Amino acid sequence: MTTLLATERIKLFTTRSPWWSAFLALGLTIGFAGLVALNHNGGPLRVEHSQFGIQFGLMVVTVMAALAITTEYRFATIRATFQAVPNRTSALLAKTTVVAVLAAVIGEVAAFGSWATVKVIDGGGPELAITTGADWRMVAGAGLVFGIAAVIAVAVGTLVRQSAGAISILLIWPLLVENLVQLIPGAGDDIHNWMPFTVAGRFLNGPGPDAPLSAWGSLFYFAAVAAVLLLAAITAVNKRDA
Amino acid sequence: MIEAVGLTKSYGKTLAVDNLSFSVPTGRVTGFLGPNGAGKSTTMRMILGLDTPTGGSALIDGKRYRDLHQPLRTVGALLDAKWVHPNRSARAHLQWLARSNQLPAKRVDEVLEIVGLTAVANKRAGGFSLGMSQRLGIAAALLGDPQVLLFDEPVNGLDPEGILWIRKFMHRLAEEGRTVFVSSHLLSEMALTAQELVVIGRGKLISQSSTEDFVAQATENTVRVRGPQLAALRSALGQAGVSIRDEGESLVVSGMDCADIGELAARTQTVLHELSPQRGSLEEAFMQLTGDSVEYHTEIADGPTPATLVPAGK
Structure with missing residues (x-):
C-alpha cells in the first residue's frame, strides 16, 4: 500500500491542479477572514468570525478532489493506472487516501491561517482565543470535514467519470439541494436535518438544540455517508470496463 | 505466451x-x-x-x-x-x-x-x-x-x-x-x-x-499474356482447362505458369508480346479474406469494385 500511496502522490503533484487549488482555497478563506476582520464593527471578534470563509475553501477542495479522478477518465490515464495496478480497489483507495490527506492539510492551514489573520489584524481579545472544545472543533475540525468531503468528491467523480458532471453535482448539492429540500411540505425539515453537508456544518458550528445528532455524531454521520459513496464507487470501478 | x-x-x-x-x-x-x-x-x-x-x-x-x-x-x-x-x-x-x-x-x-x-x-x-x-x-x-x-x-x-x-x-x-x-x-x-x-x-x-x-x-498467382493473336491463344488455353480473364488488351491466366504458357504458345505458333507473372498484392489478399467481414462498408466498397480488387469469378 505504501507503494501505491507514493504512486498516487507522484500523480497528484505532477499536475498543476492541486497546487492551484491549494493556493485558491487558502487565498479565499484567509482573504475572506482578513476582510471580515477589517470590516467588523460592533462587539469583539470571536473565533467563528474568523471561519466565515471556510465554505469557499471547502468548495475549491471538493472540486480539486473530484478532478483528481475525473481527469484520469478524461485522459484515459485510468487505463494506464489499472494496467500498472490491476487491483482496482487498492488503486482507488490509495488515490482517495492521498487526496483526502491533502484536503485535510489544506483545511487545517486554511482554518488556522484564517484565525491567525484575524488575530493579527484585530490584535486579539480573549473572545478570539481558542479555548473551549467547541472552539477547537470549529477550527481544527475543518481539516476533518475537508478530508471527508474529499472522499465524497472522489467517490462522486468515480461514479460520474466526467469533470463537468461531477463538479456540478458537488457544488449544486450542498449549495442548493440541501437547502431546497426544506421546502418540501411536512417532511422537508426532517430531510434537511439529515443532509450530509448540513450535518457536517453542525459539527463545525455546533449542533444547536434541534439537531438530531451530537457534534461528533454529526461528523461520524458525514463520514458514514462518505464511506457508503466510496463503497459504491469501488463496486462500480470493479464492475465496469476501464 | x-x-x-x-x-x-x-x-x-x-x-x-x-x-x-x-x-x-x-x-x-x-x-x-x-x-x-x-x-x-x-x-x-x-x-x-x-x-x-x-x-x-x-x-x-x-x-x-x-x-x-x-x-x-x-x-x-x-x-x-x-x-x-x-x-x-x-x-x-x-x-x-x-x-x-x-x-x-x-x-x-x-x-x-x-x-x-x-x-x-x-x-x-x-x-x-x-x-x-x-x-x-x-x-x-x-x-x-x-x-x-x-x-x-x-x-x-x-x-x-x-x-x-x-x-x-x-x-x-x-x-x-x-x-x-x-x-x-x-x-x-x-x-x-x-x-x-x-x-x-x-x-x-x-x-x-x-x-x-x-x-x-492468400495471394492468387496469375500470368499476364499479350499478343496479336489472342483469340487463338485463348482457345488453346481453353482446351488446357485454365481460367482466363480479359483485361484490356491482354489475358490474365490463372492455373498455369509462365513456362507452360510459353510452351503452349510455341506449339500453337502464337506470337506473344508479353508473358509476365503477376503476384497478387497483399492488399488484394486481405480484402479477399476479410471482404465479408468489414463492419462498415462504404459506398465504394459496396458498389461495382475495380477489377483489380476482385479476383476472377467473384
Whole structure:
C-alpha cells in the first residue's frame, strides 16, 4: 500500500491542479477572514468570525478532489493506472487516501491561517482565543470535514467519470439541494436535518438544540455517508470496463 | 505466451469479439490483423484485464492479467499513445508508472534514452507530436523490461521516418527473444514486421498461420499474356482447362505458369508480346479474406469494385 500511496502522490503533484487549488482555497478563506476582520464593527471578534470563509475553501477542495479522478477518465490515464495496478480497489483507495490527506492539510492551514489573520489584524481579545472544545472543533475540525468531503468528491467523480458532471453535482448539492429540500411540505425539515453537508456544518458550528445528532455524531454521520459513496464507487470501478 | 480461449465480448446486442481462440508464441513477432472495427483493440484490452470478457479468457503465461504481480514486469503494452495526462512531463509519467511496480527510478532515464526522448523528458506530454507520444508510450511499455509486449496499431498516423523506427524497433525486440503481439489493419505493414499472423474479421478468427503461409495461400498467382493473336491463344488455353480473364488488351491466366504458357504458345505458333507473372498484392489478399467481414462498408466498397480488387469469378 505504501507503494501505491507514493504512486498516487507522484500523480497528484505532477499536475498543476492541486497546487492551484491549494493556493485558491487558502487565498479565499484567509482573504475572506482578513476582510471580515477589517470590516467588523460592533462587539469583539470571536473565533467563528474568523471561519466565515471556510465554505469557499471547502468548495475549491471538493472540486480539486473530484478532478483528481475525473481527469484520469478524461485522459484515459485510468487505463494506464489499472494496467500498472490491476487491483482496482487498492488503486482507488490509495488515490482517495492521498487526496483526502491533502484536503485535510489544506483545511487545517486554511482554518488556522484564517484565525491567525484575524488575530493579527484585530490584535486579539480573549473572545478570539481558542479555548473551549467547541472552539477547537470549529477550527481544527475543518481539516476533518475537508478530508471527508474529499472522499465524497472522489467517490462522486468515480461514479460520474466526467469533470463537468461531477463538479456540478458537488457544488449544486450542498449549495442548493440541501437547502431546497426544506421546502418540501411536512417532511422537508426532517430531510434537511439529515443532509450530509448540513450535518457536517453542525459539527463545525455546533449542533444547536434541534439537531438530531451530537457534534461528533454529526461528523461520524458525514463520514458514514462518505464511506457508503466510496463503497459504491469501488463496486462500480470493479464492475465496469476501464 | 499469450493464449485466448473462446474470448467473447458483447456490448448489448453487438458482438465485438466472437468466441476468439488463438495463441501468440513466445519469442516471435505475431501480427494481429483485421479491418477497422474487427475487435482488435477490444481483444487487447481484454488481454490486459481492462475490459472484462463476456465469455472465455485470455491468459499470459497461464495467468490472468489481474493475477500478475507487478504486471509491468511481465507485460508491457502500448494501446493508445494519448493515455497520458497532458500537463505531466514525460519523465513524471514514467516515474509514477515505475513507482507503482517498484521499478528503480533510474530505469526511467534508461527507457527515455532507448526511445530517444531524453532531451524532452521534462517537457509536458500534451505538447508532444504523435510520433513523440508513441515513443513515450513505448518507453512506458519497456519500463519493466517485460518479456511480453503488446502494441495496438503502433504505426497509425506516423510519418515514414516514424514507421521505419517502429518497424526496426519491433525487430530489435524480437531479436532480444521477446514475445511481441502487434495489431494493424495494414497487411503490407505486417508482412514486413510479423513472423506469425492472427487474422480476424468481425470479431471472429479467420486464420492463424505464419506470415509466409498466409501470403502464399492468400495471394492468387496469375500470368499476364499479350499478343496479336489472342483469340487463338485463348482457345488453346481453353482446351488446357485454365481460367482466363480479359483485361484490356491482354489475358490474365490463372492455373498455369509462365513456362507452360510459353510452351503452349510455341506449339500453337502464337506470337506473344508479353508473358509476365503477376503476384497478387497483399492488399488484394486481405480484402479477399476479410471482404465479408468489414463492419462498415462504404459506398465504394459496396458498389461495382475495380477489377483489380476482385479476383476472377467473384
